[in-house]
Amino acid sequence: MEVRITASAPGKLMLFGEHAVVYGYPCIVTAVDKRMRASVGFNGKGKIAVSAPEVGLNEYQKKISSLGKDRIPKPVRFIEVLVKNFKNNFGLGGGLDIVTECDFSADYGFGSSAAVTVSLAYGLAKLHRLKTTKKELFEICYKTVIDVQGVGSGFDIAAAIYGGTLYYIKGGKKIEPLSLDKRLSISVGYTGVKADTPTLVRQVAEQYHHNKKEVSEIFIKIGEIVDKVREGVSVGDIRKFGKLMNENQILLHKLGVSSRELDKIIKTALESGAWGAKLSGAGGGDCMLTLGDKKDKDKIEEAIEGAGGKVLEVGLGAEGVRIE
Ligand code: PMV
Numbered sequence: 332m333e334v335r336i337t338a339s340a341p342g343k344l345m346l347f348g349e350h351a352v353v354y355g356y357p358c359i360v361t362a363v364d365k366r367m368r369a370s371v372g373f374n375g376k377g378k379i380a381v382s383a384p385e386v387g388l389n390e391y392q393k394k395i396s397s398l399g400k401d402r403i404p405k406p407v408r409f410i411e412v413l414v415k416n417f418k419n420n421f422g423l424g425g426g427l428d429i430v431t432e433c434d435f436s437a438d439y440g441f442g443s444s445a446a447v448t449v450s451l452a453y454g455l456a457k458l459h460r461l462k463t464t465k466k467e468l469f470e471i472c473y474k475t476v477i478d479v480q481g482v483g484s485g486f487d488i489a490a491a492i493y494g495g496t497l498y499y500i501k502g503g504k505k506i507e508p509l510s511l512d513k514r515l516s517i518s519v520g521y522t523g524v525k526a527d528t529p530t531l532v533r534q535v536a537e538q539y540h541h542n543k544k545e546v547s548e549i550f551i552k553i554g555e556i557v558d559k560v561r562e563g564v565s566v567g568d569i570r571k572f573g574k575l576m577n578e579n580q581i582l583l584h585k586l587g588v589s590s591r592e593l594d595k596i597i598k599t600a601l602e603s604g605a606w607g608a609k610l611s612g613a614g615g616g617d618c619m620l621t622l623g624d625k626k627d628k629d630k631i632e633e634a635i636e637g638a639g640g641k642v643l644e645v646g647l648g649a650e651g652v653r654i655e
Pocket residue numbers: 345348349350351352353440441442482483484485486487528532611612613614617
């Protein structure tokens with residue numbers, strides 16, 4: 332009987348602490364209820380065959396012995412490198428047929444690469460009947476991210492594995508669940524502009540090298556904001572959460588990672604009565620978040636759309652990786 336395993340992992344949204352997290356400061360990330368699925372089975376052919384219809388990839392094939400070698404097309408990079416790393420760590424039972432499927436557009440910045448890496452790693456572990464721990468899964472997936480893009484804190488990998496809302500420190504040094512106040516009414520707006528995370532991370536690195544003192548001060552302040560949120564997140568004053576979002580946004584703006592589109596949507600959301608608004612993730616485009624009173628949600632979302640944003644309906648604090 333052919334055995335196929337399908338695993339799914341959630342996308343994510345960074346709530347607080349982007350960029351500073353790359354330098355060892357904490358961040359807060361939440362998993363979203365939009366998922367990526369990877370289905371995997373042995374094919375007995377000594378090669379991987381990958382289909383990812385949502386990114387126009389059909390039956391990409393590579394011999395197991397050549398994994399990680401030669402040019403790897405962009406849509407299959409995380410998948411191929413993950414399989415290679417899995418093979419090196421745990422061994423591989425044979426060639427694999429892999430099919431991926433996504434609930435969301437890769438343009439939104441919800442972390443489709445991290446979610447596909449995690450769902451495939453979990454599917455492979457189950458297919459090989461391995462009892463991998465979450466931490467082992469994290470290590471192999473984080474290594475894959477670093478192998479492919481050279482930079483990254485791994486926050487998106489942690490969100491895809493653990494789910495919920497996490498207080499996180501780079502490399503999985505700290506992965507601590509937080510419970511978000513149920514009264515928080517957060518809306519998500521997509522700018523329509525796709526951002527390239529590694530480019531923005533490198534842009535910040537450049538600034539850091541030229542202006543260590545000033546940029547370090549920004550990171551320290553961002554870290555302090557994250558710690559204030561961590562202390563007050565489940566008990567607290569939800570307006571204060573909004574105020575901290577605004578403070579975080581000012582610092583991100585100073586880092587130069589906001590954009591004209593983000594600034595316009597954020598300003599309009601605040602003018603419509605939101606308590607706080609900020610970009611989410613690397614910046615330069617992708618998504619923004621805004622927090623307001625539940626009763627003002629429609630008004631705030633109309634403002635986002637009026638400023639050129641697209642409101643995305645997402646639930647926060649979703650379940651981590653699982654078998655479907
Ligand atoms: O662009 P996103 O949503 O993947 O977020 C990037 C967040 C950074 O802190 C800028 C990078 C990282 O790996 O933590």
